[in-house]
Amino acid sequence: xxxxxxxxxxxxxxxxxxGQRFTSDCCHMNEDRIxxxxxxxxxxxxxxxxxxxxxxxxxxxxxxxxHTAAVAMRLLVTGGLPLAHGIIxxxxxxxxxxxxxxGDTLRVETEVLEVLPSRSKPNQGVVRVRSTTFNQDGESVQxxxxxxxxxxxxxx
Amino acid sequence: xxxxxxxxxxxxxxxxxxGQRFTSDCCHMNEDRIxxxxxxxxxxxxxxxxxxxxxxxxxxxxxxxxHTAAVAMRLLVTGGLPLAHGIIxxxxxxxxxxxxxxGDTLRVETEVLEVLPSRSKPNQGVVRVRSTTFNQDGESVQxxxxxxxxxxxxxx
Numbered sequence: 001x002x003x004x005x006x007x008x009x010x011x012x013x014x015x016x017x018x019g020q021r022f023t024s025d026c027c028h029m030n031e032d033r034i035x036x037x038x039x040x041x042x043x044x045x046x047x048x049x050x051x052x053x054x055x056x057x058x059x060x061x062x063x064x065x066x067h068t069a070a071v072a073m074r075l076l077v078t079g080g081l082p083l084a085h086g087i088i089x090x091x092x093x094x095x096x097x098x099x100x101x102x103g104d105t106l107r108v109e110t111e112v113l114e115v116l117p118s119r120s121k122p123n124q125g126v127v128r129v130r131s132t133t134f135n136q137d138g139e140s141v142q143x144x145x146x147x148x149x150x151x152x153x154x155x156x
Numbered sequence: 157x158x159x160x161x162x163x164x165x166x167x168x169x170x171x172x173x174x175g176q177r178f179t180s181d182c183c184h185m186n187e188d189r190i191x192x193x194x195x196x197x198x199x200x201x202x203x204x205x206x207x208x209x210x211x212x213x214x215x216x217x218x219x220x221x222x223h224t225a226a227v228a229m230r231l232l233v234t235g236g237l238p239l240a241h242g243i244i245x246x247x248x249x250x251x252x253x254x255x256x257x258x259g260d261t262l263r264v265e266t267e268v269l270e271v272l273p274s275r276s277k278p279n280q281g282v283v284r285v286r287s288t289t290f291n292q293d294g295e296s297v298q299x300x301x302x303x304x305x306x307x308x309x310x311x312x
Contacts (some may be wrong), residue, residue, distance in 0.1 A: 045242070088202075089221050091249070091252065092249070
C-alpha cells in the first residue's frame with residue numbers, strides 16, 4: 001500500500017501502521033554541488049576531482065555518502081515522510097550500496113517498520129522506518145533504517 | 157593508547173590494531189552555518205529559527221543531526237582518522253545523544269574496534285571504528301560506529 005498523501009497532510013502516531021509506505025519527490029545531484037559539499041565536509045579526491053577519482057575504488061567522481069544522506073533527509077522533510085511535528089531522528093543505520101554520481105536523480109521510498117508508543121511519555125512514541133534512496137535507474141544508493149519520534153494528535 | 161600522529165603519516169591496514177585511538181582537530185559550529193545547512197538539507201523550524209525551536213523537544217536551536225555527521229566526517233578526513241587512501245565508508249550506525257548547539261566546538265575521538273583483512277581482495281580489508289563526537293563540555297553529541305575500507309601498503 002503506497003500512501004497517497006494530500007498536500008499538508010501530516011501523520012500522527014495513531015495514523016501510522018506497519019507496512020505503510022511513502023514516496024518522496026526527486027532531487028537532481030548537480031556536479032558543482034557534489035564538489036562544494038565535499039569541499040566543505042568530505043574533502044577527498046574521489047569526491048572533488050574527476051581525474052583523481054578514476055584510479056580510486058569509485059572509478060569516477062562520486063558524491064560523499066554524507067551528501068547522499070543529507071539529500072535523502074531533505075526529500076523526507078519536504079514530503080517524503082510527512083510526520084506531524086517534523087522528523088526528529090534518534091539514531092539510525094546507514095548503508096551505501098552504490099555511489100551517487102553527478103547527474104543522478106534521487107528519490108526516497110519509506111516503509112514503516114514498527115510503531116512503538118512510549119510508556120513514559122503518553123504524547124510520544126518511536127517510529128522505526130526504512131528509507132531507501134534510489135537513483136534514476138531504480139538502483140539503491142542508500143538504505144537508512146532509523147528511529148524517529150512520533151507524536152500523538154493530542155500532543156501540545 | 158592515543159596515537160601520536162606525525163603530520164602526513166597515513167595508516168595502512170597492517171598499521172592498525174584493535175584499541176588504537178585517534179583524536180581530531182576541533183570545529184566551531186557557527187549559527188549561520190547551522191541555519192544554512194538546515195535550509196538546504198533539513199528545513200525544519202528547530203534547525204532554522206530560535207523562537208520556533210523553543211517550543212519543540214529541542215528547547216532551542218539545534219543543528220541538524222546530518223550537519224553534525226558531516227562535520228564529524230570533515231574532522232576525520234582532516235586528520236582525525238588518517239587512513240592511507242582516505243576514508244571510504246561502507247555503512248554505519250549513528251546515534252545522536254544530545255543536540256549540537258550554535259557555538260559548540262566539536263572534536264572526534266576514534267577507536268579501532270576490529271581489523272578484518274579481506275579474503276577475496278588481498279590488498280584490502282575492512283576496519284570497524286567507533287568515532288565519538290564531543291562538544292566543548294566533553295558531552296557526546298554523536299556516536300558513529302562504522303565500517304571503512306583499509307588498504308595494504310603494497311596496494312597500487
